[in-house]
Amino acid sequence: MAEIEKQLTEEEQQELIAKYDPEAGTRKLTGILGYIAFFGLLAFSLFQLYTAIFGVFTAQIQRTVHLGFALSLIFLLFPANRKKQKTGKFQITWYDGILAVLSIGVGAYWPLFFDDLVMSVGRLSTLDFIVGAIAILLVLEATRRAVGLPIMIIAVIFVLYGLFGQYMPGFLSHRGLTLERLVQTMFFTTDGILGTPLAVSSTFIFLFLLFGAFLIRTGVGQYFNDLSIAVAGRRIGGPAKVAIFSSALQGTISGSSVANVVTSGAFTIPMMKNLGYKKEFAGAVEAASSTGGQLMPPIMGAAAFLMVEFIGNGITYWDIAKAAAIPAILYFAGIWIMTHFEAKRIGLRGLTKEEMPSRKEIFSKIYLLLPILTIVVLLMAGVIVTHAALYSILVAILVSLINKETRMGPKEFVFALVEGARTALGVAAATAAAGIIVGIVTKTGLGLKLANGLVDLAGGYLIPTLMLTMIAALILGMGSPTTANYVITSTIAAPAIILLGVPDLSAHLFVFYFGIIADITPPVALAAFAAAGVAGAEPFKTGVDSAKLAIAAFIIPYVFVLSPELLMIDATWYELVWVILTSVLGMIAIGAAIIGYWMRKMHWLERIVNIISGLLLIYPERISDITGLILFVAMFALQFIWKRNNDQKNKPNMAVES
Template sequence: MTKNKEVKYLTEEEQQELLEKFDPEAGTRKLSGILGYVAFFGLLAFSLFQLYTAIFGVFTAQIQRTIHLGFALSLIFLLFPANRKKRQKGKLQIAWYDMVLAIASIGVGAYWPLYFVDLVMSVGRINTLDFTVGLIAILLVLEATRRAVGLPIMIIALLFILYGLFGSNMPGFLSHRGLTIERLVQTMFFTTEGILGTPLAVSSTFIFLFLLFGSFLIRTGVGQYFNDLSIAIAGRSIGGPAKVAIFSSALQGTISGSSVANVVTSGAFTIPMMKNLGYKKEFAGAVEASASTGGQLMPPIMGAAAFLMVEFIGNGITYWDIAKAAAIPAILYFSGIWIMTHFEAKKLGLRGLTKEEMPSRREVFGKVYLLIPIIAIILLLMSNITVTHAALYSIVISIIVGFLNKDAGMKFMDIIYALVDGARTALAVAAATAAAGIIVGIVTKTGLGLKLANGLIDLAGGYLIPTLFLTMVAALVLGMGSPTTANYVITSTIAAPAMILLGVPDLSAHLFVFYFGIIADITPPVALAAFAAAGVSGGEPIKTGIVSSKLAIAAFIIPYIFVLSPELLMIDTTWMETAWIVFTAMTGMIAIGAGVIGYWARSMHWLERTFSIVGGLLLVYPETLSDITGLIIFTVLLVLQYVWKQDKGGGNSTSETNTALKNADYSKVKP
């Protein structure tokens, strides 16, 4: 057999360059000297404040949220440059106006705690000082969001502000009386309906702690263990490295809320392996991009937007209810990618890793105790304790496991660094949720949500499917330029009510917009996760995005299914019914995957591919008649595949034959 080329992995510097190129959250300054210490201890203080309130109880809503906001804004202006393109590595690039903005942010964060009694007693009336501070707070949030999250979400928030001020000039049903500038400022900063609203409330409690948990998991060595475990489980199978990427990214989603960060960290390891095995550059990048993006869909810890969903839906729903409902769709999503990479590997005749390329399974499975924090948080979320305490206990457990892991060599300073890293990760989330609060505040004050919901239904002619399609398009477009958190807030405020008005259950409606907001990361023309993967693989970005969308086809199908049939979310079903739904849906994903790739036991004719996809869709849809029809189509196709394969003498594809010839050992052949 011919020897494989040496696999070239990205260095840490190359990974960081890619992150900074495609992920605004990674573009921070490298401060040194006094300012370096200020930023370090500021981040540490941020985490300690959050831990203190988690342990001893949060302060009054306005105080808790403004302190959280003050920490985030001031640190963003210290760490994120005004112009990322001009940032030079290793040099101090902080202007005088950054210091002014950071100090102003501290003042904004301290305003409610200092004047709490006076502000409460004013009963909605604000004086000149209040107005000035509130206006500064709005401007600081917009600029901090631009720096830490990106320009698109800042523009969207600004457009909503302009709509609030000049709504009386809008045509048709969009028209409203308009807000005065004083009323706008009062709503945005002196009520809990604007900047200090529900999104920032969730950021200042649940989200921060789970980001901190993820930071501790990395220090514990769990992140690296996910890679080793994935190789031990899937490495030897057909097309092993691609399956390693899928499995690893599903696990890495537990500790990373960013699709781009997941792509770069996992992809730096898996993409070169896939290329070395024989996958095309675009396919290797697409596998990692689609799998990494799905990390936010994977329970028990989903993206930050899932925590917002608890508050937005209300009605006594818990985070565990959301995680449980998302379980089957997430399994189907990753199964779909796994199945298609398997069929692609069979079509190309690709092998798995050799025994020499594999880590010792005994050593890998001997460290299974590193999964204790993950198991613990699942059990804690299933119990009756609060989400906050579940995160707290899981952090403590991860620290204990970190000290037990001799390879990680966790020390006291690692705890400090984990606290700093967790706070750094939370900065962009805090900015995004503050900007999302502006949008929600305008929607609430102007009644825009109901107006747009009714307008969406009218545009769709009152039919559910067209309404779902328009909602999908809106979520994908918004997701191309804004993080999942802000995307979910906007679409759940504007589009989800339209579905609910048409009789869709609240949970189904909110998960629908949540799904498409996340999938926007791999949907061209602006597919940041796919572009980052192309940066690792060396493939063509748009083509990588197209292949990523093809691999993630389950994410474009399943939301429609669980809206039309909520049983897929385990709503009002028994365990027997759930087991049958999982069986038929998994069978359906096999048929869909084969049809999309064009290979099963052998290459498929276009007519077979069509029937395979149709039969798969019927199986995924949880309804008796569709299941029976789908199973009949599946069985017929399966029989035809294997019967015709035997008739053709084994059914190796041309690619398989070429690979076998190329890898044959000719040294013993006599002339």
């Protein structure tokens, strides 16, 4: 049992994160190169803070400086081949140095020649063309290093489509872009690399990643674990519920499913295994919970900030966070229900009183949640997102001063700035690559063509269109970051759903959901594989168990498309309460069926009836709800009667013989 009680060291955690999360696989530079990278990251954060406080520069300048910082630092910190990292005196290759210098040149080009470029009205000089072409190549290579090969390949395919579209068959054909027109669109307009995705990265996303870095420095991450134990530790199967609760909270400060899995899983997975959960199930609980952290408001994944810009129509980030609240609660309720039934099935207990930490001590530190409460209140009050993030960072710093253990001095402040910038590198690369894809889609009209093609393929019916969109999002999400996945699917697939009369917010949240849960969907389930690494489990089986636990995420998006009331869109309180109630009952029925246990072990026929009951309850129609409710009550009564009879049968005979 000794091996299952062992928790991962911090170094082992970092190795696992780097293995499964491309954005975390950085070099450990020392000496002069270490100082260059350190001060480069610090300068990156200071630039972003300056523009957040005093106002952003002109779009092209703000975005190219942001891009220049990100690209140059990526070529310093991310090796071209992770298996052949250089060590010793020369820690980077000569071409890494050249690429970093070229990146600085690209980042400085718009600020240096802004007036000339604006006056040229789209006419490119030879130097403009060369710089623009280099920028495209640098973005593609930086994306490969920092984000992964899949998204780089997709971007290259779109570039080739833009250049050679006249040779494509059928509705995919277009006139084709010349190389000069392609370069102009990609780097000298705000329709390509410097488009909306990079704009959001250079403003909102960076500040929230910085906010997350400050929260980690104040000890909020560890506090989430302690608070979760205090709330859920004594319950049946307590450690699994601790994992669910802590991972949902960790999602507010971590933009990476893999990082969330490893950091909180290093603590929760050994606890679950020690209690008696199978290692694959323990890893699956952590993977499903950690991935769902990006669905949990108030701070969702980076893609949620992009959604504000992509939907437009005056929608705010708070509108998105508010709409996502009930689906997120239902998602975690589904995982909670299934871990509860699994714990009952195998007879697991909660933590004993002796194993529990002091609740009084934990709740005495509840003030550590003030920064998150601040951001919720500010967003509700309509404060713009950048200012809400800045004020919340300030509150996090002030909160850290209350306790000597968490107090941030100048050194901790600087390190938080550096770590915030480091986490932003992968996002910047992903959004720049996504800008290439969006630019091609816009210039060629591909988005509308594919949307119409998707609707035609589905015969004009909504459910088949949703299913095809789900499959596309899951495939694109295999190994790709949520940010890039969302940009592609929202550009290509979401319009198909909107064409069928679905509200914009429902359509965008639909593709957002499936882009995120791709991290736990086999055959490529990076978050589940990372959890398997922590648990010492078989990766594919962990991925299958993760997908089963996250079954709510495969159902709920269909519900809020068919019934936007779940997103609080034009919903009365009565409709909202009814939808939530029936959905929770449906998740209980489905959860019991998947685990195969409710109040007792279930027969296969009972499991089928429970699944039918659950789906009917979740489907937002009054007739289906009533039918599902009748089946639910019947199955509950059957379970209850059996349990009562069984308890009476097993009750020891207390009669005293005379």
